[in-house]
Amino acid sequence: MFYDQARILVSSGDGGDGMVCFRREKHVPLGGPSGGDGGPGGDVILAVNPKVSSLLHFQRRVHLRAQSGRHGGSSNKTGSAGDPLVVEVPPGTVVRDADTDELLADLANEGQQVTAARGGRGGRGNARFASSTNQAPRIAERGEPGVERWLTLELKLIADVGIIGVPNAGKSTLLSVVSAARPKIADYPFTTLHPNLGVAALDDFSTLVLADIPGLIEGAHAGAGLGHDFLRHIERTRVLIHMLDGAAEDPLEDWAKINQELALYNPVLADRPQIVVLNKMDLEEASVLWWPEIQAAAERHGFEAMSISAVTGQGVQQLLRRAHQLLVELPPAVSLDLSRPEARPQEDEDAFLIERVTTEAGPGWQVSGVRIERLAAMTYWEFSEAAARFQRILDAMGITAALENAGVQPGDPVVIGDKVLEWTD
Ligand SMILES: Nc1nc2c(ncn2[C@@H]2O[C@H](COP(=O)(O)OP(=O)(O)OP(=O)(O)O)[C@@H](O)[C@H]2O)c(=O)[nH]1
Ligand SMILES: [Mg+2]
Structure with a gap:
């Protein structure tokens, strides 16, 4: 079985909490604030490792989490940062957000990586809140929670040469005679269900990586047969061996049909260097009937x-040598999209939404929004100054006004993230 897709859950580390603490000195009743900052949480990074060849190990390892930052300490000690988690993926891994299907990265080559989940920021300790008007702040921030997201990983094979064609043409047979790969071969269509990779050694000791792609049929670009799933694998191969079945009813028509499917799926594929190969020349119908026709059509x-x-x-051997020669003349494989090396949330962080909800404490209000929920999670509610700062931010962001417009009354419960507040004037 060839695993070429995986779904994983990545969690970056939480930021460590900031600390509220005051210096203790002899004869000084209350020293200055000395609570340190929390350390940042670790990122989850996906990085290419050419030694990894499949996504198989993600079948067992689905949840990947980075370490959280440590809390700040007394005497202005900053908590240590959480270790990032580097997840190794094979070259050719395409990373998408599982919920939105947004393309996050196309990790084609060694050295490429993407930050899939950023670690939470460390909370600030009370030493940072000291000002001329408040020399003994009893306020600190909690660490920012880490991010959790589902990703889909998809492996695009990085084979030099793709062997394509209608079912039964002999694609797997070719792979089996030129490489150590042992794909299933049989005289019925759709024998091959997943792409097989093989490495062929040429006479001059150079090598070729070939992919035997499951048979394509008319309508493949729209999902007919097994086609659609595997057309994307072909996108990455640089040279195509288009194999025609010399025992088929009309190999010429097959050739035209499959070329059309390639063009419909992705016009780029229609321009990919293609060697048209008539197979089964040991059969008379192939050598006598079709070979002259195919030579003429190809030339046209x-x-x-x-x-x-x-x-x-x-x-x-001649075929392999020719494919190799074409590869040498071509530029190296390119990546689909590297314009967005980092995964960033697209939404407006300051946006919020106010809804009527029923809470345990009766009918109330829910405020949802990225920034305000993060701030609620980072607030130490037991400190009145921290709560007052939260109130000021509600005002500044326009949330107070929006709640009042909506008709909030003193005593109403207001839910923000996990926190339920009671509204007061
Ligand atoms: N006579 C003859 N038969 C061949 C040749 N190559 C392959 N075959 C036969 O053709 C049939 C199909 O071969 P496969 O290699 O399974 O074909 P495939 O293109 O991989 O087929 P799918 O995986 O179904 O798409 C088998 O019965 C092979 O033995 C050849 O050169 N000459
Ligand atoms: Mg096959």
């Missing part, structure tokens, strides 16, 4: 045609 359309028998080995 500006394609290069070759003929082989995967079973007898006739023409196979």
Whole structure:
């Protein structure tokens, strides 16, 4: 089984809490504030490791979390930062947000990485809140909670050469005779259900990575057969071997149909260098009937045609050499989209929404929004100054006015994140 997709849950570390603390000195009843900041939580980073070849290990390891930051201490001691978690993925991994399907990164090559979840900021200690008017602040921040998100990982094979064609053309047979791969081969269509990779050694000791792609049929671009799932694998291969079945009713028509499917799926594929290969030359119908026709048609359309028998080995080495030569002439594989190396939330953090809700304490209000909920989570409610600061921010963000417009009354419960407040004038 070839695992080429995975769903994982990543959690960055929470920021450590800031501390409220005052210096104790002889003969000084109340020294200055000395509560340290909390350390930042660790990020979750996805990074390419070329030694990793599949997403298989994510079947067992679904939840990946980075370490939280440590709390701030007395004497202005800052809490230590949480360790980031570096998750190794194979080259060719495409990372998406599972909820929105937004493309976060296309990790094609060694050295590429993406921060998938940023660690929470450390809360500030009370030493940071000292001012000329308040020299003994009893206020500190709690650490910012880490981020949790589901991601989908999808592996685009990075094979040099894709072997494509209708079912039964002999694609798997070719892979099995040129490499150590042992794909299933049978005389019925759709034998191959997942792409198989194999490495072929050429006479001159150079190597080629080939992918045997499951058979394509008419309508594949729209999901017919197994097609759609695997067309995306073809996008990454740089040279196509388009294999025609010399025993088919009309290999020429097959060729035209599959080329059309490629173009419909992604126009770029239609321009990919393609060697048209007639297989089963050991059969008379192939060598006598179809080969002259295919040579002529390929020439008319500006394609290069070759003929082989995967079973007898006739023409196979020449085909590999030609594919290799084309690769050498081509530029290296490029990544789809590197314009967004970091995953950032797109929403407006300051936006909020006010709704009527029923709480345990009776009918009330719910305020939701990224910034205000984060702030509520970071507030030490047991300190009146911290609560007062929260109130000032509610005013500044326009939330107080919006609640009053909506008809909030003193005594009403107001829910913000996990916190239930009682409204007062
Ligand atoms: N005579 C002859 N038969 C061949 C040749 N190559 C493959 N075959 C036969 O063709 C049939 C299909 O071969 P596969 O390699 O399974 O074909 P495939 O293209 O991988 O098919 P799917 O996986 O179903 O898309 C098998 O019965 C093979 O033995 C050849 O060169 N000559
Ligand atoms: Mg096959």
